[in-house]
Amino acid sequence: MMHAFILHFGILRTVLRRIFASPLSGTLNIIVIGIALSLPAGMYVLLQNAQGAVVQLSGSPQISLFLKLGTTTESIEALRKQLNQHTDIDSAEFVSKKNALEQLKQSTGLEDLIGGLEKNPLPDAFVIHPKQGEAQALEALRSELADLSGVEQAQLDSAWAYKLEALLELGRVAVLIIASLLSVALVAITFNTIRLQILTQREEIEVSKLIGATNAFIRRPFLYFGATQGLLGGCAAYLIISISLLLLNIQLKDLAELYASQFSLAHMTWTDSISLLLFSMYLGWLGSWLSVSRHLSNIEPR
Amino acid sequence: MISFNHVNKRYPGGYQALKNISFNIDEGEMVFLTGHSGAGKSTLLKLIAAIERPNSGSVLVNNQNVGVLKERALPYLRRNLGIIFQDHKLLFDRSVYDNVILPLQICGFEHRESAKRVRAALDKVGLLNREKSNPISLSGGEQQRLCIARAIVNRPTILLADEPTGNLDVEYAQEIMTIFKSFHQVGVTLLISTHDTNVLQDKGIRVLSLKLGELQTNPVDAEPS
Numbered sequence: 001m002m003h004a005f006i007l008h009f010g011i012l013r014t015v016l017r018r019i020f021a022s023p024l025s026g027t028l029n030i031i032v033i034g035i036a037l038s039l040p041a042g043m044y045v046l047l048q049n050a051q052g053a054v055v056q057l058s059g060s061p062q063i064s065l066f067l068k069l070g071t072t073t074e075s076i077e078a079l080r081k082q083l084n085q086h087t088d089i090d091s092a093e094f095v096s097k098k099n100a101l102e103q104l105k106q107s108t109g110l111e112d113l114i115g116g117l118e119k120n121p122l123p124d125a126f127v128i129h130p131k132q133g134e135a136q137a138l139e140a141l142r143s144e145l146a147d148l149s150g151v152e153q154a155q156l157d158s159a160w161a162y163k164l165e166a167l168l169e170l171g172r173v174a175v176l177i178i179a180s181l182l183s184v185a186l187v188a189i190t191f192n193t194i195r196l197q198i199l200t201q202r203e204e205i206e207v208s209k210l211i212g213a214t215n216a217f218i219r220r221p222f223l224y225f226g227a228t229q230g231l232l233g234g235c236a237a238y239l240i241i242s243i244s245l246l247l248l249n250i251q252l253k254d255l256a257e258l259y260a261s262q263f264s265l266a267h268m269t270w271t272d273s274i275s276l277l278l279f280s281m282y283l284g285w286l287g288s289w290l291s292v293s294r295h296l297s298n299i300e301p302r
Numbered sequence: 303m304i305s306f307n308h309v310n311k312r313y314p315g316g317y318q319a320l321k322n323i324s325f326n327i328d329e330g331e332m333v334f335l336t337g338h339s340g341a342g343k344s345t346l347l348k349l350i351a352a353i354e355r356p357n358s359g360s361v362l363v364n365n366q367n368v369g370v371l372k373e374r375a376l377p378y379l380r381r382n383l384g385i386i387f388q389d390h391k392l393l394f395d396r397s398v399y400d401n402v403i404l405p406l407q408i409c410g411f412e413h414r415e416s417a418k419r420v421r422a423a424l425d426k427v428g429l430l431n432r433e434k435s436n437p438i439s440l441s442g443g444e445q446q447r448l449c450i451a452r453a454i455v456n457r458p459t460i461l462l463a464d465e466p467t468g469n470l471d472v473e474y475a476q477e478i479m480t481i482f483k484s485f486h487q488v489g490v491t492l493l494i495s496t497h498d499t500n501v502l503q504d505k506g507i508r509v510l511s512l513k514l515g516e517l518q519t520n521p522v523d524a525e526p527s
């Protein structure tokens with residue numbers, strides 16, 4: 001066990017030396033991989049943040065039922081009964097025009113302006129919490145409620161959130177496409193680096209085969225090379241994203257202060273970060289595996 | 303230990319390198335292989351290490367027909383052989399020490415044991431004080447001895463040498479033959495290809511003589527060129 005550990009550690013050391021044998025091209029390779037990975041991963045981070053914001057802002061969906069002006073107390077009571085008995089409605093809360101005006105005063109800080117109004121322009125309303133959350137069911141409920149007598153207008157409060165959600169879904173598909181394309185590019189980069197490595201170590205491979213090295217033994221350092229390069233590329237991507245978020249958050253802080261909000265962009269979760277590193281490592285390994293399988297059999301001692 | 307039975311080897315393109323070769327080398331025997339360049343000496347050695355395969359006939363090493371060995375089994379055959387190449391095949395990107403340790407790394411030897419064996423092999427060929435040098439800084443004779451150290455570090459039972467004294471002057475050649483004889487004394491089977499007449503003077507050592515791919519029947523007075 002200890003012996004195997006020393007053996008693999010030795011290979012790792014050799015591999016690191018080879019990656020940085022020419023420091024510039026080694027570093028450039030890692031940066032290229034880092035940039036290729038940071039694009040989709042960075043977009044993913046932004047999407048996650050947008051998603052979080054949508055959930056936070058929309059809360060649970062509500063339908064606002066605005067009643068016609070001058071609706072009598074009796075018909076309001078009748079409506080309340082009807083709403084409470086409706087199977088799709090969880091609860092219905094009556095907001096009188098007086099309460100609505102109070103709330104408006106408090107939440108917007110437009111006290112002076114509202115105080116100057118001659119009469120209350122707001123209608124009586126019901127705020128309805130539906131049982132179901134799907135966009136279609138909500139829309140059906142909304143149009144049903146709009147047709148009730150005494151109702152002026154029924155408004156689905158979180159409609160915009162659903163539209164944004166659909167837009168985010170579009171973004172996710174875009175990220176997936178970009179990620180797939182750049183993964184292929186990453187495999188290609190590693191494939192080529194390993195091909196060059198094999199060429200420069202042609203002699204060593206030949207001699208090793210002559211003195212009894214198995215294919216697995218010869219392949220191992222190249223696979224380590226690809227995986228290590230991929231992993232370092234993943235770290236570079238993580239670093240790029242971290243720095244970008246830092247810069248964006250500095251700007252966002254000023255912007256958020258103007259709106260008296262505390263909004264800032266969150267970094268990847270731990271699981272996402274580790275997934276990113278493992279994935280980039282896997283891609284590097286895959287590229288070198290393809291390259292080694294393709295090129296190693298061409299080198300036979302003569 | 304090594305036995306050829308009616309071996310023919312034709313290279314792609316039609317060149318017949320070996321014709322109907324049969325001979326037998328016993329365990330612990332030391333044999334010279336001689337003949338002009340192009341007579342097929344290198345080809346014969348390559349057949350033993352399965353670097354080339356015969357077109358017909360069988361090549362037995364340790365009673366194993368190496369001509370039909372699977373690709374996967376080749377490494378394990380070669381680990382039992384020490385090969386000294388005509389062109390040395392040293393690696394110039396690493397030290398003398400690291401060149402010699404390579405076969406042990408391939409076999410997966412433990413670190414301390416490897417170091418001991420490498421030093422013993424270097425001591426045997428008189429290069430112990432050069433272990434940190436790059437092989438490029440060694441003379442021709444020293445490079446040849448380094449190649450021998452790498453071939454024996456694994457303690458193989460069979461040692462194959464292709465023109466080990468090829469470009470060396472008499473003194474160096476004598477030194478190297480002395481090293482080979484010391485291996486012979488400890489029971490290693492040796493097959494050494496050479497066209498060096500001085501070396502062949504040595505009586506009491508069997509000589510296989512090749513001429514245009516054929517084994518001469520009366521080798522002793524056949525071929526010293």
